[in-house]
Amino acid sequence: MAQADGAETGTAVERHEHAPRAAGVAVVSDDRVQNPGFPPYRPRVSDIDPVKERQNERRVFWLFLASMIGSVFAVVAYIVFPIHEGDMDSVRLNNLFLGLGFALGLLGIGFGAVHWSKSLMDGHDLVEQRHETRGKPETVARASEIFTLGNKESGFTRRKLIRNGLLGALVLAPLSAIVIFRDFAPAEDPVKLLKHTLWEKGTRLARDPNGIPIKASDVTIGSVFHVIPENLHESDHPLEEKAKAAVLLMRLDPADLHVSEERKDWNFRGIVAYSKICTHVGCPVALYEQQTHHLLCPCHQSQFDITREAEVIFGPAKRPLPQLPITVDEEGYLVAQSDFHEPVGPSFWERSL
Amino acid sequence: MATFAHRNRRSGRRSPLTSAALLLIGLLATGGAYAAFTATSSADAASQTQVTKLTEEGEKLFAANCASCHGLQAEGTEDAPTLIGVGAASVDFQVGTGRMPMAASGPQAEQKPVQFTEEQIAALATWVASLGPGPAIPDERYLQGDGDLAVGAELFRINCAMCHNVAGAGGALTQGKFAPGVVGVSAKHVYEAMITGPQNMPVFNDANISPEDKSAIITYLQYLETSTSPGGLELGSLGPVSEGLFIWIFALGGIVAITVWLTAKSN
Numbered sequence: 001m002a003q004a005d006g007a008e009t010g011t012a013v014e015r016h017e018h019a020p021r022a023a024g025v026a027v028v029s030d031d032r033v034q035n036p037g038f039p040p041y042r043p044r045v046s047d048i049d050p051v052k053e054r055q056n057e058r059r060v061f062w063l064f065l066a067s068m069i070g071s072v073f074a075v076v077a078y079i080v081f082p083i084h085e086g087d088m089d090s091v092r093l094n095n096l097f098l099g100l101g102f103a104l105g106l107l108g109i110g111f112g113a114v115h116w117s118k119s120l121m122d123g124h125d126l127v128e129q130r131h132e133t134r135g136k137p138e139t140v141a142r143a144s145e146i147f148t149l150g151n152k153e154s155g156f157t158r159r160k161l162i163r164n165g166l167l168g169a170l171v172l173a174p175l176s177a178i179v180i181f182r183d184f185a186p187a188e189d190p191v192k193l194l195k196h197t198l199w200e201k202g203t204r205l206a207r208d209p210n211g212i213p214i215k216a217s218d219v220t221i222g223s224v225f226h227v228i229p230e231n232l233h234e235s236d237h238p239l240e241e242k243a244k245a246a247v248l249l250m251r252l253d254p255a256d257l258h259v260s261e262e263r264k265d266w267n268f269r270g271i272v273a274y275s276k277i278c279t280h281v282g283c284p285v286a287l288y289e290q291q292t293h294h295l296l297c298p299c300h301q302s303q304f305d306i307t308r309e310a311e312v313i314f315g316p317a318k319r320p321l322p323q324l325p326i327t328v329d330e331e332g333y334l335v336a337q338s339d340f341h342e343p344v345g346p347s348f349w350e351r352s353l
Numbered sequence: 354m355a356t357f358a359h360r361n362r363r364s365g366r367r368s369p370l371t372s373a374a375l376l377l378i379g380l381l382a383t384g385g386a387y388a389a390f391t392a393t394s395s396a397d398a399a400s401q402t403q404v405t406k407l408t409e410e411g412e413k414l415f416a417a418n419c420a421s422c423h424g425l426q427a428e429g430t431e432d433a434p435t436l437i438g439v440g441a442a443s444v445d446f447q448v449g450t451g452r453m454p455m456a457a458s459g460p461q462a463e464q465k466p467v468q469f470t471e472e473q474i475a476a477l478a479t480w481v482a483s484l485g486p487g488p489a490i491p492d493e494r495y496l497q498g499d500g501d502l503a504v505g506a507e508l509f510r511i512n513c514a515m516c517h518n519v520a521g522a523g524g525a526l527t528q529g530k531f532a533p534g535v536v537g538v539s540a541k542h543v544y545e546a547m548i549t550g551p552q553n554m555p556v557f558n559d560a561n562i563s564p565e566d567k568s569a570i571i572t573y574l575q576y577l578e579t580s581t582s583p584g585g586l587e588l589g590s591l592g593p594v595s596e597g598l599f600i601w602i603f604a605l606g607g608i609v610a611i612t613v614w615l616t617a618k619s620n
Contacts, residue, residue, distance in 0.1 A: 044619050088583035096585065118619035207561070208511050218560035222550050225561055226511050250555070286515040289526060289553035296527050298515060303527055314527075 038125045046119050056119040060112050067108025074101025191350045195343045197229075197245040199324060204230040205249060205273065205334040208242075213333045214249070219271050222290045225249040227273065229336075244344055246276040247324055248286055249334070252293060256307050263309065266325040268334065273324040274310050277345040278302060280317040295321070318347070404479060411480025414473055418454055427484055432458070439549065440487020441478035446545035448474050450538075452552075460529035461552050488548040495568040496540035498575040505569030506576075508562060513570070516554075520590035521577050526553065536578050540571045 046053040077097035084090040134140070150156070156163055186193070204213040208226040211233055219225060227247040235241045254270035266272075274295070278285045283299035288306070294313070295304040302315030310321040322344050325337035343351055416425060422433035429435030436443075447453040448469055452462040469477070478490065510519060516532035518524045523534035530553055535543060544567055550556035562570070588595040 046619075089581055092581070092583050092585055114615060123619070209507055215560075218558070220556060220558050220560075222556040223558055223561060224555035284515065287526060287532075288555055289530065290550055290555045291553045292527070294527055298524070301527075 041124065044119065044123055047123065053120065056115070060116045060120070063108050063112030063115060065108075067105050067112065070101050070104025070106075070108055072101075074098055074105060077101050191348075194345075194348055194350075197339055197344060198232060198235060198241045199229055199245055199247075199336045199339045201336065201338050202329070203336045204329070205247065205326065205336065206230040206232070208246070215332045216268055216271060216328045216334050217332060219249060219251045219334075221251050221253060221270065223251050224286075224288045224290070226276075226286065244277065246284065247273045248276045248288065248295070249273045250288060250290075250293075250306060252306065256293065258308050260309060263323065263325070265327070266323055266337070268326055268328055271326065271334065272306065273326050273334075273336075274304075274306070274321040275324065275340060275344040277321075278317055279312075279319040279321060280315070280346060282345045285321065407476045407479040408483050409480075410473075411476035411478070414469070414477050415480055418468075419477075422455075427481060436481050436484065438485035438487045439481065441482035441490050442488040442545040443549040443551070444478040444481045445474060445490050446542050446549060446551055448477060450542055461531070464533065488545070491541060491544040491548070491567075492564075495564050496544060496571060497568070498540060498572045500565065500569035500572040502569070502572050502576055504566065505571070505573035508566055509570050509573050512557060512562065518590060518592075520587075521574055522590035524591075535574055538574070540575070543571055543574060 046056050074097075077100075078094070081090065081093045081097055083094050135143075205225075205227045206213045206229065208228045211228065211230060213230050214225055214227070225248075227249045228242055229245050232238050232241055232245065249271065250273075251271045254267075257267065257270060257272070259267065276284045276286055278297045278299065280297065280300055280302050283297050285295055285297040285302070285304065287296040287298055288294075289296070293306040295306055295310065296302075297304075297315065297317065300316050302317035303313045304310040304317070304321055305313050309323060312318070312320060322340040322342050324340055326334050327337055329335045415423075415427065419427075419436075422430060423436050424430050424433075427436035429437075444453075447462070449467065451465040451467045454468060455462045456465060467474075481487075482489065509521075513521075513535070516524055516526065517535050518532075521534060521536040523532050525531050532554070546554060547557040547562065547567055547570075548559070557567075559567075582590075588599055
């Protein structure tokens with residue numbers, strides 16, 4: 001039982017005695033929180049009532065028994081609900097019952113052990129003091145003795161040439177690693193890759209995913225097309241190129257478009273093409289509302305107004321979506337006039353805008 | 354039979370019964386064909402009168418139920434757009450899903466119990482379709498759900514999933530608008546929504562997604578409807594929102610409860 005009255009280490013109350021003070025001496029009040037010590041010992045029902053003690057003993061056993069049942073159930077469930085290839089229902093049942101069995105098996109042991117210790121094991125409170133960080137004086141002395149001996153035998157401080165040679169070798173050794181790891185970076189200038197996409201003058205706009213080029217007459221008012229460059233599938237890295245070149249094509253009533261002077265020939269009779277890569281962090285912006293002409297990014301709710309050249313009207317995006325200048329070729333297919341006039345997607349250090 | 358054939362060959366003449374039989378066959382064929390033709394033309398005439406009747410009934414229904422917003426000749430008013438040229442498909446979708454007539458103006462017309470019978474909807478659709486050319490009610494053969502499932506799933510992910518959720522559970526748009534869930538919607542209404550672009554949904558015309566591809570998308574939606582979720586509880590298929598909420602409340606709540614129990618003193 002707890003020794004709540006003494007001051008022996010590891011057990012009980014620490015007392016903070018005040019030194020006796022002369023009258024008239026200014027006192028800085030000691031506002032350190034006083035250790036209140038342990039609350040008075042209160043016996044548990046299982047300490048007092050043998051019936052309750054027996055009851056708790058049985059409860060602990062029931063918990064361990066539940067664990068046994070769970071473990072056996074897991075084995076049985078694994079055999080009774082096997083996984084049939086291609087049948088998702090069987091996977092679900094297998095996972096469900098196996099998981100329930102494991103959970104019961106492990107939680108039963110844990111809960112049983114905790115209940116045992118809380119209700120039946122000796123219930124007194126105790127304090128364990130932290131160990132001092134500093135070693136014992138003899139340990140410290142022995143360690144410094146080893147260092148001194150090592151220095152004496154090797155001559156580390158005496159033979160300066162060897163010591164400086166070793167330091168030099170240690171400094172130079174990681175240099176080779178720097179050269180090797182530097183080569184993991186892109187061989188090409190990454191800034192150039194960020195600034196250009198697959199679009200160039202005359203590239204046809206094609207449907208995602210099948211790559212069939214789009215005629216201007218296919219795009220009726222209110223339509224939206226998910227667009228890739230026609231030559232995307234022939235490129236060396238189609239997915240990387242698609243991540244930059246993806247475009248959303250929409251047709252609005254030309255009267256709804258507010259076109260600035262320098263972009264007046266970038267649309268074709270109300271058909272406009274904008275980069276699908278959000279200027280905030282690069283999510284695909286494709287939630288187009290054909291009555292409000294708002295384009296919503298699903299990740300952080302940035303909204304772009306397509307009637308006003310995709311200017312940001314809400315959300316964290318800072319710049320409008322880059323517009324792809326388009327026109328039609330002699331066969332009536334929509335083609336790009338050039339690449340985007342600015343880098344697509346989110347900001348990066350070397351971006352000038 | 355053998356003796357009959359033998360005798361026939363020997364005499365070299367047709368049996369007198371043959372002529373009578375031929376005559377009978379000829380008469381029957383002519384009469385039958387005539388009867389069939391007259392039946393067809395009368396059926397044509399009947400369906401023509403049927404259409405006229407539907408159109409007239411549709412016009413009356415329109416004047417009684419829709420004209421206050423869309424105008425008496427569906428020319429549109431300040432409150433509602435013109436319906437000239439929206440086609441039968443648009444009417445069948447909007448009225449057939451209960452979106453029209455609207456109960457109250459709001460961010461968008463929401464689905465509610467259908468207000469008209471099948472015949473009344475058909476009448477309204479026929480009258481509106483007679484005002485100007487527009488998308489017609491889709492052909493039954495594209496609504497069977499027998500398209501290419503894999504193609505349908507890919508097209509759905511590219512063209513539809515950003516608004517309607519990859520599991521077709523729907524999602525939020527701006528300022529109170531939302532894309533409704535599309536699992537469990539009838540194939541006809543899904544098809545009509547694609548070709549007409551109701552409300553803020555863009556149009557996916559046949560040049561963009563061919564009728565076969567639309568049929569494939571419908572196949573994918575029907576697959577979503579019938580297949581069970583391998584992960585157990587779907588929690589609305591809303592992804593991290595509902596799953597995160599579930600984990601915050603139940604998993605973290607459970608951990609907190611166990612921690613409290615662990616550190617509480619036994620009495």
